[in-house]
Amino acid sequence: MKFSFFHLMPYTHLENQAHEWPFPNRYFDPEKARQHYESYVDSMAHAEDCGFDWVGCNEHHYSPYGLMANCNLIGGALAYRTRRARIAMIGNLVPLNNPIRVAEEYAMLDCMTGGRLIAGLMRGIPHEYIAYNIPPSESWDRQREAVQLIIKAWTEPEPFGWEGKHFQFRQVSIWPRPYQKPHPPLLISASTPDSARFAAEMKATMGMVLLADLPSAKECIEVYKSTARACGWEPAAENVLIGMHTCIAETDEEARSEMQRARDYFNGVLMDGIRTAQRTVLQKSRYHQDAASRQRWENRLASRREATLEEAIERGTILCGSPETVVQQIKRIHGELGHGVFNFTVKVGNLPDEVVRKGMELFRDRVLPHVRDL
């Protein structure tokens, strides 16, 4: 089992009240952000010394939910602060960005890290389309075309042009090219059957973070595996990434107490406006390809929002407890899903950095030895 240390880089200096999305940036204090970036990058670099195999970050816009408008910059900051850990971009939102720019920046990161990049090519969550003024109804088409263009930019030996539906480039020949051959391993979000199918078609690792429950995760994994087989390849356990909010503390009580406070900030301050914006997009666009997919997404959001911490732990959608408890939780979830990469979202809401750090060390000393060989 591989373990990924995933950081959302939230801005945690807000009063405990909800705001609409986009968040007015008059609340932003650059000095506090400077401290955040320094502390967060430090903890991400430290993750390697705590036994994590991957260090991961992602892209979000217009909100204190995450301070990574461009996760590649954080990847660059980590490139020379780490030596062994994979740098997992989970990842660039390819329908919103220039695919050639994504191909170039990922190639840079792969070369800078000596071939440690995991290239996440994500579709993005619905409200992000407002941020970059991209029609959400085009999200699937754009992602499909962008992914194939990026792969071509990485692998085509001669300069080439691309005449596409959403992207047109008459001359492409990126310098640098990626370090890894034929290209960095891909990771595509696969929290719905449709996206699981796409991940399998692209021979990408599938990623599911923020599970609603284990049965729906299992369903997506089955769709992914059967699609992969139909496409002529057999996924390994490492081709399935499962991600969860995680808090490890000395005792179960301490972990629950810290996680509850963090979730209150996460749900009440960081997520509330985003949910409203997402509903606007989902109700008025074809971000999801059909009504069933849209309903599934909305059910998942509702399920996560309404579940108590205890319910989430019981459902196996959060890791929270003492090291010994978390070992059991990991084994249980792995027993159900059979995945090979476990992605820990460690900075949940305003969970104090020192709690995160302590949790990392508890993971290294008292969790990892018992779950490494899963």
Add this chain to the structure above:
Amino acid sequence: MQAKEHSIALSTGELTCYVTGEGRPLLHLHPAGGVRWTRVLEGLAASHQLHVPVMPGFDGRPAHPQLASMSSLAKLVGEFIDKAIGGPCDVIGHSFGGWLACWLALERPDLVDHLVLESPAGFRRGAGGLPADPQALNRALFAHPEKMPPSHKPVEIEAANRQAPARYHQGKAADEELIAKIGGLDKMTLIVQGTADPVVPKEAVQLLKSLLPRAYLVYVWDAAHGLEVDQPERTLAVVNDFLTQSEAFVVNWGTLARDTG
């Protein structure tokens, strides 16, 4: 599309040709399936005088017994250009026609200006090719078969068309003689390829691109081997831009007038 049909006597026999449109002369060399009137040809005829000869042995026309190689067929096409067009022209060839266009440019460089090679056959050293099974063939040719205009060709003509190319290339997938010579083809060339083409794989056009000294390679998204059918607007856009602007077709001129000074 209203095209005038005429017949022209050449050294080895008669050649049927269709002519339509007005403007700079453009010769179109058809694929193994014979002449197919697509929206791309329609679009090209809006700004070119389009000449579409039917190669001997295709579309029900008799073969010319003396012609048994791609190079000899290319020489015949050169004769045709001399007689029907009277001077150099741009040449566009699809698949078998692209293969032929390469030989034409080598045999008669005096008659070829710009070259457009759509999914050119003759450079495939690995997997690919036209499947024998008709359903598999259709899937290989078209990512969007619903866009295919109805064929009015009798079934026996279509069957004969599938056999006709072998007279000239003897079933070769890779024309090694052409590959050895093509580096000397100093013509401004555009290679256009569908991203979903299983007949001419990307390795074949990559090879061709690497050999040609003045060539551009453009992939058309969501098109199989029949890219003129699958994505006519995209194919026409890039081909038209190339033929009208030459190497400047790579520039996005936006809404500002191009500086022609």
